[in-house]
Amino acid sequence: MPKTLDVNTFLENDGVIFDVRSPGEFSHAHIPGAISLPLFSDDERARLGTCYKQESQRAAIDLGLDIVGPKLAEYIKKARSLADGKTAKVHCWRGGMRSTFVANALGSLNIPSCILEGGYKGFRNWALDILAEPPPFTVVGGLTGSGKTAFLHELRSRGEQVIDLEGLANHRGSSFGGIGQGPQPSTEHFENMIAVELSGFDVTKPIFIEDESRLVGTCKVPDGIYSAIRTSPVKYIEKTLEERLDNIEKDYGSLPIEGLVAATERLHKKLGGARTQEAVRFFQTGDFRSAVTIVLEYYDKTYRYGFGKRSEKATKHTGCI
Template sequence: MTQLLPITDFWQAPGPILDVRSPGEYAQGHLPNAVSFPLFSDQERALVGTCYKQRGQETAIELGLELVGPKMATLVKKAKVLAPERQVRLHCWRGGMRSGSVGWLLETSGLDVNLLAGGYKAFRRWVRATLALPRSIIVVGGMTGTGKTDILHALRQLGEQVLDLEGLANHRGSSYGALMLPPQPSTEQYENLIAEQWIGFDPNRPVWIEAESKRVGICCVPREIMDQMEASNTLEVLRSKSERLDLLVDVYGRANPDELVAATERLHKRLGGLQTQEAIEHIKRGELVAAAAIILTYYDRTYRHDLTRRGKQIPTVDVSDMSVLKSAQYLRCQVSEWGWYNS
């Protein structure tokens, strides 16, 4: 028998999550790990919506049945492939006709079905409430090339709670941030991914987060998280400039040179025409350390300006000549001495 479950129970229910909204709705944002299982295509959804507005609900339902009828067998076959254990979770936008109809079809075909009460709309309300949950945060700042992201990953391996805002955004947070990474999610989906991790963090232990601006590429960091970060303990990682240059070349040296040039050209107004051209010439000659040294002048200047603007005294941790793992262990030791684990 089909059950209607609130989001907390829906998460725990067995079976894959099938999102029966249109592909366009799914692309805009969806439950993490949900599979697109559209009842209507984007065009069909638009037709039904127009029919509803112009001719009323009854006629729109009849049109919907005409569109769905030929697909019913295919939907059942696809669901059985996705759910070999014959258990599925379904949702649409508001938990209404689309999920109810598909739920009836799959249940009639021998599957156990759980529906999300309130649909994706209810899930988005849950996301907003989850992002507002208070957590103890340690913010890790530092100039470009200090290896902050790698240190966070090492902290996670050491058992610390880490929220990787750049990893979830598929972006490293600079003009070069998208190179060699998959496409970014929408901001809505970014929030969904963050909320999924945020709810799982132990509120009695700190969450380590890299310092970010309000945007990571095209993704906006949720205001609820940003507000907590700005009020949290922050440290600055220091590393020698030569190490920073080596780290940057190690990361971006594998990128397509043409893409490196394009990313550098985007800095033209901020870096200056002469320095931009010099950096580009170095890239074309394969002199990436020299190019990175020029580009760092802009990022270092921007970082210092931001620190001055905030007017906040931040303790520093020098990890020069340390491996990533040693750096993570040293940071953990330092914040423990400062009493940040109990703040």
């Protein structure tokens, strides 16, 4: 019989994580690094749910066996190939019939396997517990364009512990942050990625994180993480306006004009109609720096206001540690 492992042991053990939930469940959110190996399609899962509600559990089990039977051989071959000699770490929604069935089928062919206790639901509870009480952070702060993200990347390259919220959210954090980026994860998957990263850190050593607002694009920063950001000591990067404009032009200057204009127009209530139109006109005529200077009026004011509400004094910091 495959062993059932708690979340920490399941994640720490070597092997390949197989998520046997439906494709829709996986695409919404999953354990980072897991491979989708659905036992049932989304439509098949819906049929099973309807059968369970309208008939009985026994009828749903029989239907499930009828669905799986014809495709089981190919399914196991695929699992064997993906496992590639490693342990198959299997989970479904609650660590029930789907994961047990798959793990037993693999075990019968001498493919080592184990099951996640409580399934994905158990993992989510574990993740939420971590996010509710995170360790203290060292927060990297600074006005827009000061190079906070680049600074975090430099720290990570030196072996420091870093949570890159913008990287995990696939968004650079402003009205302009989604331009040229791919789709964002769901907030649930964003939370999963943060929790798994935090679980691997040594809490006796510094953990660096960027000073973020509650939303990074459409991803909501977990309440516990946001609270820790607001109450942790800050290393503040000071740059001149010209240095900041250089950084912003490097990151955004080659992006499509229509994207920059649309992002600016989304700020019209904050900038005011006249200043918004002026910034748009600068973008359209190729005067990138003048346009950004106007946009920074809003972002600088907002950041300074939020930063001023901190109880801790920021540590003035320029350059890299």
